[in-house]
Amino acid sequence: MSSAASNDPYSRLTAPDSDGTPPTDPPMDIEYRGTQGPLFKLGLKTALLTLVTLGIYRFWAKTRVRKYFWSATAPGGDPLEYTGNGLEKLLGFLIAVAFLAIYLGLFQLVLIFAGLSLFSGSENGQDTALQIAASQVTLVAVVPFIFYAQYRARRYILSRTRWRGVRFGVEPAAWGYVWRAMGHWLLTVLSLGLLLPRQTFWLEKYKIDRTWYGTARFTQNGRWQDLYPAMKHYFIAAALILVPSLVAAMTEQLIWLVFLFLGAIWLYYAFAYYSVVSFRILGGAKQLGGKVFFTTEPRAAKVFWTYILGGLLASTCAGLVFSAFFIIASNLLGTSQMLAIEDMAEFKGFDQLGVAEFIGFFMIFMGYILMLVLYGVFGMIFIKQPVLEHYVQETRIVNPAALDEIEQRSRDEMVEAEGFADALDVGAAI
Incomplete structure (x- = not known):
């Protein structure tokens, strides 16, 4: 198959099965x-x-x-x-709270000790501010567990979901998701949001490529550059916010700041537009077992x-x-x-x-x-x-x-259920 045909997002809908016959259903x-x-x-x-x-x-x-x-x-x-139940959610929540309490408590003690050791005996206001800032680094220590909780919650939800009696499942790869998510978020922030499609695509691909329905595996195809059309309203909103701000600063005519309100509304729509269109693009590039495809047009x-x-x-x-x-x-x-x-x-x-x-x-x-x-x-x-x-x-x-060719998979046992997601209030689904 030529490279042009392989990049065609619609070619998979009429592609032949492994036996050479195109799907007719x-x-x-x-x-x-x-x-x-x-x-x-x-x-x-x-x-x-x-x-x-x-x-x-x-x-x-x-x-x-x-x-x-x-x-x-x-x-x-x-x-x-x-097939989930409330008791396993409660027990998972208690396990997560106990772990986070010990982890954050020890982390805070280390920071306090380090802060007192480095800045003890000093009445300098700057040193006092540094001590306070060091104690707040605890918030940064929670960030990896937010991503961990999101992946684990998704894995739990799918492990308790069945269709036609066949279970869904997700591979246990939460920490791999944590490091990737932190890296992609950092790149997105440093690029002022221009690499958001890259973050969205690769994090979605990491999750989907480790998701199963019975014995069939999902795969996420496509390229991260395909998501840039979903960004267009972000660019419009940025223009509506930045251009009037610059004009108002140069001309000293504050009336231009009225456009900031329009830019804020447009930014809210941009968020919804990106969420829906990126879902549509990524959904149309998913496969199950190399034979089942999807179309979605929200x-x-x-x-x-x-x-x-x-x-x-x-x-x-x-x-x-x-x-x-x-x-x-x-x-x-x-x-x-x-x-x-x-x-x-x-x-x-x-x-x-x-x-x-x-x-x-x-x-x-x-x-x-x-x-x-x-x-x-x-x-x-x-x-x-x-x-x-x-x-x-x-x-x-x-x-x-x-x-019909897909068979049952074994049940994933998850002791902490989605406890970390409940403890950190970062749900992955309804």
């Missing part, structure tokens, strides 16, 4: 069967249970929500299955406006709930107490409040808590589910007949 569609009603009930129930248990139930809540989204996603009419504008309008709708619905509680509380407290809340200097204390006033303060507190809880629930039904549905319905599997 129509692409397999992926259905999404989720609806707002059941998801709202599930989200509200799990959120309230998490609140009542002071956060302990969140491990089981995450499991139940994932099972819902997985079962709602059905390639070829057969839904995915999530639209950046669709995802962007889902986030904007969904976020506004979620905020409005949650805000209305708080407003209802606040109105009831204001009737119980009266005008004088409501004004005292605004000016705490005039607040006489809770010991001088009556029963109705106590109930009023409690209503304000509960309204605030429920507003936060419901914002997460509404965000799930107005943002997460529509975005997931769009990605799912715009993705197809090419040559699905080859999937």
Whole structure:
């Protein structure tokens, strides 16, 4: 095959199988069967249970929500299955917290000792600042574990995912991902973002090339330069920010800074555009077992406006709930107490409040808590589910007949589950 043909991203769709015959089966569609009603009930129930248990139930809540989204996603009419459980998440979280506490504690002690040894006996303000800066290096020590947690969480999630009874899996190569991620991030920062496509491609390739479905291995093809078309709105946003800033500095006419607002909005759209288009380019260059291919056509504008309008709708619905509680509380407290809340200097204390006033303060507190809880629930039904549905319905599997040749793989045992991701709050999926 010529080099030109090998670089054609669409040539794989009509490429012959290993026996020399091109695939003739129509692409397999992926259905999404989720609806707002059941998801709202599930989200509200799990959120309230998490609140009542002071956060302990969140491990089981995450499991139940994932099972819902997985079962709602059905390639070829057969839904995915999530087999994880909350107990292994909780145990993994405790293991990760214990490890991080010891690791960071020892690291901090070493830094404090080094700082006191180097700068002891000095009252110089600069030396004091250096001591404080040395103690904050602990934050840098956490960075490798953030990348470690992301890879391990992804490995855990896929190891607990099945389709047609066949398990997914990821090779145990978290530390290799850590060093690569740190190196690529450094290059991206030093290049002022120009090497972001390189980072995106090579980190994705590292993960995908170590991912399996049964006995078939995924591979990420293509080149990192192919992702530069996804960067175009970043360049536009940069121009809208830098050019008016330079003109305002040279002409001393601050009116030009109005364009900074437009540049900030465009930058937000650029982030969504890059995320969607890079997913589309990389998704179309993936293979499974050398015989199964994928096409995906999500639209950046669709995802962007889902986030904007969904976020506004979620905020409005949650805000209305708080407003209802606040109105009831204001009737119980009266005008004088409501004004005292605004000016705490005039607040006489809770010991001088009556029963109705106590109930009023409690209503304000509960309204605030429920507003936060419901914002997460509404965000799930107005943002997460529509975005997931769009990605799912715009993705197809090419040559699905080859999937019948794939056999089962052994189960990956992961003692700490996704504990590091929970401890560091860096989830890898829903």
